Amino acid sequence: MKKIYLKEAREKSLKNKHPWIFKSAVKPAKGEAGEIVQVCTSAGKAVALAFYNPHSQISLRLFSWDPEGKADRTFWEDRIVRAVGKRDFLLADPTMTDSCRLIFGEADELPGLVVDRYNEYLSVQFLTAGMELLREEILSLLDRVVKPKGILEKSDTDMRKLEGLGPSEGLLRGREMPPAYAIRENGIRFFVDLTAGQKTGFYLDQRDNRRKTARWAKGLDVLDAFCYSGGFSLNAWKEGARSVTAVDSSDTALEALRDNMTLNGIEKDAFTVVEDNAFEFLRREIREGRTYDMIILDPPKLAPTKAHVEKAMRAYKDLNLQGLKLVKKGGILATFSCSGGLSLQDLKMICAWSALDAHRNVTVLEVLSQPPDHPVSLRYPESEYLKGLILRVE
Ligand code: SAH
Numbered sequence: 001m002k003k004i005y006l007k008e009a010r011e012k013s014l015k016n017k018h019p020w021i022f023k024s025a026v027k028p029a030k031g032e033a034g035e036i037v038q039v040c041t042s043a044g045k046a047v048a049l050a051f052y053n054p055h056s057q058i059s060l061r062l063f064s065w066d067p068e069g070k071a072d073r074t075f076w077e078d079r080i081v082r083a084v085g086k087r088d089f090l091l092a093d094p095t096m097t098d099s100c101r102l103i104f105g106e107a108d109e110l111p112g113l114v115v116d117r118y119n120e121y122l123s124v125q126f127l128t129a130g131m132e133l134l135r136e137e138i139l140s141l142l143d144r145v146v147k148p149k150g151i152l153e154k155s156d157t158d159m160r161k162l163e164g165l166g167p168s169e170g171l172l173r174g175r176e177m178p179p180a181y182a183i184r185e186n187g188i189r190f191f192v193d194l195t196a197g198q199k200t201g202f203y204l205d206q207r208d209n210r211r212k213t214a215r216w217a218k219g220l221d222v223l224d225a226f227c228y229s230g231g232f233s234l235n236a237w238k239e240g241a242r243s244v245t246a247v248d249s250s251d252t253a254l255e256a257l258r259d260n261m262t263l264n265g266i267e268k269d270a271f272t273v274v275e276d277n278a279f280e281f282l283r284r285e286i287r288e289g290r291t292y293d294m295i296i297l298d299p300p301k302l303a304p305t306k307a308h309v310e311k312a313m314r315a316y317k318d319l320n321l322q323g324l325k326l327v328k329k330g331g332i333l334a335t336f337s338c339s340g341g342l343s344l345q346d347l348k349m350i351c352a353w354s355a356l357d358a359h360r361n362v363t364v365l366e367v368l369s370q371p372p373d374h375p376v377s378l379r380y381p382e383s384e385y386l387k388g389l390i391l392r393v394e
Pocket of ligand 1: 226277
């Protein structure tokens with residue numbers, strides 16, 4: 001097996017068992033993109049196994065701390081069985097929840113591989129050159145371990161590009177997801193469509209936060225901004241919200257939300273569904289003197305990387321300021337950020353600034369994070385991205 005050596009004094013992340021080593025820390029060496037190599041200290045001691053990619057800024061993606069071990073079929077099978085087994089408890093009652101993330105890349109020691117289970121179907125992402133080379137092996141193992149009806153690929157094209165890979169999507173194994181296919185989460189049903197044309201997936205990572213947020217919704221007038229297909233709206237309704245107003249800028253998302261209402265036996269006109277830019281919608285509601293008992297703000301990733309943080313902080317600040325202005329006295333604001341570049345501390349600070357500007361006294365009722373199928377690895381802080389606060393607004 002090829003050996004790749006680190007530069008002297010550049011071994012800190014290796015000591016911390018971080019799964020990435022950047023190009024600048026590696027002694028230049030020839031190698032195939034995605035090749036499995038032994039990672040060695042500058043003094044020559046082999047310490048880990050990794051995928052090597054000389055074309056990526058992340059040259060090494062470490063996946064084993066046994067440098068003499070074999071990365072064969074049994075090894076990958078063991079990794080997959082362990083990752084899947086850790087989620088069994090989440091799917092113990094499929095009449096409540098039948099879908100979750102099964103493999104979360106580096107946090108499951110499978111760098112570059114993401115697998116989501118939508119009931120009987122799997123959606124996979126091969127995001128690195130290393131995983132790309134293992135594609136057939138991984139697919140046959142997923143077939144064996146999970147026995148899905150079909151496996152579909154929905155890889156993030158931008159991430160593949162950084163690894164020197166082209167886009168890749170479509171049906172890989174078994175059958176296409178049938179039309180009008182529904183999954184269950186917290187006992188609520190949601191349509192999911194991963195076939196070539198549609199692509200309305202589902203944000204599986206908000207499952208627990210939807211439930212925790214909805215617990216506060218009983219008897220309240222709820223505004224769900226950035227509602228997508230209605231994850232928070234339907235959970236809040238189930239918990240007895242008095243009214244639900246759902247806002248999103250995407251008509252496809254709102255169409256899915258309406259279908260999900262019907263699927264769960266909710267009358268068509270039970271929610272107020274608004275297609276609008278949420279930033280502008282909030283301002284208009286304030287201008288028109290409206291208020292809500294509870295506001296949920298779950299915007300898309302506004303800071304994809306650390307470089308975008310400053311600009312994103314201003315957007316989050318603006319959003320939360322408008323949200324706080326629009327909440328009734330004694331009401332609740334549930335606010336989220338799925339930006340990896342923004343920490344929980346940052347989100348708290350943004351809410352503190354917003355509260356000052358809105359002249360509201362705000363206390364934290366609950367701090368929210370990622371569910372156990374999207375675990376945070378303490379060796380890999382980058383796996384922490386989702387954070388939320390449930391706030392009481394006086
Ligand atoms: N809360 C949702 C997930 C939100 S994802 C759930 O529980 O499933 C972010 C959503 O924001 C997407 O549906 C996207 O269409 C929408 N969006 C993006 N920019 C927006 C904007 N400026 N105004 C309103 N919606 C927006």
